[in-house]
Amino acid sequence: MTVIIAGERSGVGKTTITLSILAYLKHHNFDVQSFKVGPDYIDPMFHEYVTQKPCRNLDPILTSEDYVTSCFKRHISGSQLGVIEGVMGLFDGIPRGWKSTEFNSDFASTAYIAESLNLPIILVIDCSRLSGSVAAIAHGYCTINPRLKFAGVILNRVGSDRHLDLLKAALKPLDLPILGVLRRQDNITIPDRHLGLVPTQELSNLDILLNRLTELAANCFDWSQLLPLLAAETVTPEPPEIPVKTPPVKIAIARDVAFSFYYADNLDLLQELGAELIWWSPLTQTIPEPVDGLYFGGGFPEVFAESLSQNQPAIQQVRSLIKSGIPTYAECGGLMYLCDQIIDFNQQAWSMVGILPTTAIMEKRLTLGYYQGKVLRQTPLLSPGDTVCGHQFHHSHLTEEPPNPIYDISRYHSLQQTHPEGWNPLPNVHCSYLHLHWGSQTTIPQRFLKSCRHNY
Missing domain, CATH: 3.40.50.880 (Class I glutamine amidotransferase (GATase) domain)
Known part of the structure; x- marks a missing residue:
């Protein structure tokens, strides 16, 4: 089906979670194609390092809405599994119009891509400073746009067993699957600097980090529920509109x-x-x-x-x-x-x-x-x-x-x-x-x- 890993805001751990999923899948010899919503260069470098396949950007502003669809179909075709990493918070996009009757601020957002491609969303929630309020966050995100499909949530930065019990109790009435639980990870950090993460080529210990992420994924995700969601549907890609080749x-x-x-x-x-x-x-x-x-x-x-x-x-x-x-x-x-x-x-x-x-x-x-x-x-x-x-x-x-x-x-x-x-x-x-x-x-x-x- 392919899923989109979305955050309720920036900084909730989307990239770390996406990389841990990709690292686990690659460790188990799955052929996985990854995508990144938005114009970012550096996150796709990490995707490519793990999957050994170029990550593709899905950005209807830089390209077009039709191109996003054709790009997704073309590159998911033939792959066993697919993972899309979102950008910023789920609904954070660009306003499409400024008149009150047509204002819409989520164009090119993760939610927009999910709706355009008709794909389910896994919502990552940073639980480090909340307990019962997690239900209000999850409920709001899942209901504000009834056209969106949600496969479940991943709870990140959970502090203790007691904390997890409170989160589960709060989420139970929503009947929303918990697909992963990650505790606070002080030993897993990706260095950053003035334009975001430090690129892969500069990280000498990247393989050590990915081994840790693979182990984390093995223990923290419910793979019996998650793996079927990642299976790529068989699609017929639209032929790319490429002109006749020119002399080399x-x-x-x-x-x-x-x-x-x-x-x-x-x-x-x-x-x-x-x-x-x-x-x-x-x-x-x-x-x-x-x-x-x-x-x-x-x-x-x-x-x-x-x-x-x-x-x-x-x-x-x-x-x-x-x-x-x-x-x-x-x-x-x-x-x-x-x-x-x-x-x-x-x-x-x-x-x-x-x-x-x-x-x-x-x-x-x-x-x-x-x-x-x-x-x-x-x-x-x-x-x-x-x-x-x-x-x-x-x-x-x-x-x-x-x-x-x-x-x-x-x-x-x-x-x-x-x-x-x-x-x-x-x-x-x-x-x-x-x-x-x-x-x-x-x-x-x-x-x-x-x-x-x-x-x-």
Whole structure:
């Protein structure tokens, strides 16, 4: 059937519980496909590390409602089991309209995805500061939208046997199955920092953590009830709307601990369109030439700025390739790498590629949210008049405004308040803080590859 692991709010333990379920299933040799609601990059890295299969993002804002359905059907097909991790609290989404008669604030929320895909929800409740009130929470969540289906609850951070007895007694009248009970776990923590969890590539003890999560799952979940809920239904996936393949082009993808934010669907689209992906590390390598295009994803260049700066052969090579006309796409962390400098949280300056005449400075203020952009200039991916929707998530700002911005950009629901964004210092360069998912915008990778072919 496949279920959605949802929280009554952020911080209740959705990710830990999802990972423990995935780790247990993988330990028992199940073929499981995972999904993540929303635009997040880091949680899907943990999913993929456990399942050894790319986790797929389900985000109707970055893509479309139809794409979410087709993506789910396409990737659940052929898998034994499926697990979807929700985002934030169950009903936390984006307002769809601002008039009183049409206001609805749960668009793209976990509840919205559950209803769209007609899947049951397992609600995770943090019980650390409540007992009898758990019934009111569970009842409210299960009844506010009668179209939603609830498979049961998982009680997290239970303090003692007495505490559990009180919780069970309170929930009994609701006839809502308790599918798992987790006690407070002081020895299971996933390190985090300024953009969320520390990515998997940086965790040397991750296998030890997953072994603990596997053991936790074996003892804390009612698998006789849970396992049947995870069984993936046989579905006929809709054929992806992929154009005819183009002649092969080589795209160098920067991928290491400094650059790791890539949607799996974007990479798939490039390959399906005929690209050969060349992986390389700006920290330790140079690009294995010849290549026809450069793709720099987001990540944590500020954390590894010293090492990036010390790899001068890579910096000089990237600068030379871009100036020679190689089409280049850089998002967020990739944009920072192409700046003159990065100034880290310790106020130390590190020289970078220098294609963008500006400096990226780290700060406490967080820029976060969905944005819409109207394209003002021709780039290797977009044309004037195009509109895109993307996501920003960064603690840096640039010392200079782009003289010829790519976008006139605005908050997702504040179209009247716009500002310039995105750098196009050379005709072959597209640099922006805006993270784009290409799933429902296949013209983007098509144009990118066309630009690369024209560079032959």
